[in-house]
Amino acid sequence: MPHDHHDHDAHPHSLLPSDPALRVKALETILTRKGLVDPAALDAIIDTYENRIGPKNGADVVARAWSDKSFRQELLADATATVRELGYYGRQGEHIVAVENTPETHNMVVCTLCSCYPWPLLGIPPAWYKSDGYRARAVREPRRVLSEFGVVLPEETGVRVWDSTAEVRYLVIPMRPQGSEGMDRAALARLVTRNSMIGTGLAKAPS
Amino acid sequence: MTRAHDMGGRFGYGAIRPEGEDEPLWHEPWHDRAMALTLAAGALGQWNIDMSRHARECLSVPDYSTFSYYEKWIAALADLLVETSVLTRDDLTGEGSEGRHALSYSVLTAEKVPAALAKGSPSDRPSFGSLDFAPGQEVRVRPHPENTHVEGGHTRLPAYAAGARGRILRYHGNHVLPDTSAHGLGDQAEPLYAVVFSASELWQMPEHPNDEVVLDLWQSYLEPA
Numbered sequence: 001m002p003h004d005h006h007d008h009d010a011h012p013h014s015l016l017p018s019d020p021a022l023r024v025k026a027l028e029t030i031l032t033r034k035g036l037v038d039p040a041a042l043d044a045i046i047d048t049y050e051n052r053i054g055p056k057n058g059a060d061v062v063a064r065a066w067s068d069k070s071f072r073q074e075l076l077a078d079a080t081a082t083v084r085e086l087g088y089y090g091r092q093g094e095h096i097v098a099v100e101n102t103p104e105t106h107n108m109v110v111c112t113l114c115s116c117y118p119w120p121l122l123g124i125p126p127a128w129y130k131s132d133g134y135r136a137r138a139v140r141e142p143r144r145v146l147s148e149f150g151v152v153l154p155e156e157t158g159v160r161v162w163d164s165t166a167e168v169r170y171l172v173i174p175m176r177p178q179g180s181e182g183m184d185r186a187a188l189a190r191l192v193t194r195n196s197m198i199g200t201g202l203a204k205a206p207s
Numbered sequence: 208m209t210r211a212h213d214m215g216g217r218f219g220y221g222a223i224r225p226e227g228e229d230e231p232l233w234h235e236p237w238h239d240r241a242m243a244l245t246l247a248a249g250a251l252g253q254w255n256i257d258m259s260r261h262a263r264e265c266l267s268v269p270d271y272s273t274f275s276y277y278e279k280w281i282a283a284l285a286d287l288l289v290e291t292s293v294l295t296r297d298d299l300t301g302e303g304s305e306g307r308h309a310l311s312y313s314v315l316t317a318e319k320v321p322a323a324l325a326k327g328s329p330s331d332r333p334s335f336g337s338l339d340f341a342p343g344q345e346v347r348v349r350p351h352p353e354n355t356h357v358e359g360g361h362t363r364l365p366a367y368a369a370g371a372r373g374r375i376l377r378y379h380g381n382h383v384l385p386d387t388s389a390h391g392l393g394d395q396a397e398p399l400y401a402v403v404f405s406a407s408e409l410w411q412m413p414e415h416p417n418d419e420v421v422l423d424l425w426q427s428y429l430e431p432a
Binding site for chain 2: 031053133135
């Protein structure tokens, strides 16, 4: 690709304003004027990820896994088909694998090469997930990273870090907290935090 | 392409600053616009996800390391639009031609957004080739984390796993190979496996002997151990 051979100064993006806010505005204006972008579509995309698709989807899946044995088995066997039936499918969630935390294994997800994340289940990734530090350190020193999230695991628990290097997206099923027996699914879902489904947190204890 | 993006295991970063669960998704008023513009332009169908990742990886090292996340997205988008001849350099400086673009018939309209986002783009493909490995089998990652189809090209093999010995954990099906797909050389789909590595195989001083790292790796990234 010609792109590979451009030196720094020749990158086309350098022709746009350097201030990022102005740069985005300029590109949107150029594309809109040519009929290549519909500003109302941009509003609709933003609204989707701000208001419709987010961690509440994943929390619903986890609460079902906690409260329904056969759902849990189906989820662990074929998460893509199982969550699709609930309507959780789409961009950046075409291939889902659910991994379950146990007293023996704590799962944690990262993408060291970019910032792959299960959008239909968790929405847009938080800034720390996309940070250079998390991408660099999660695979080499996961326990130190976890401690920065306030999570300290028992010595006998092994950490398994999933580096999302392909199009498979991972959902962590956190351990069901003690004291949650008898709670209904909606109440259980409220115990499931976004970070607990990435593996950098634990589910909340019932208050 | 540089390897500035290949960050796994790199030293020199400070503590993570976790955000609260309720913090806003976007921290600047233009972040959401940059995200949406990238998705809407992608819907024109002129490139695939591997090409867009490659475009971000082709940013210069100074740009990659100083640009914020969405600045990388928007810079790579501008580069891709020119590289695929959707826009000209003159368009970016405001000296391009006026009028509607030939591709404007395929513009993503607001009504089409829900269906477009819900549709996704699965990367699995029917399998015709051989399935060389099975769960439980020991494998070794090839020693050089480079694209073997295009010199200096895109690959999803992180350097920290190169040469490491691991075990096949699961078979994900047959998936598009980014090393060719990013360069317009077709899907060339291959078996994709989750491969588990002991932390002590990857790092000189692992934090704990029981810790493991799992990577999704294509068959041609692997050799029998």
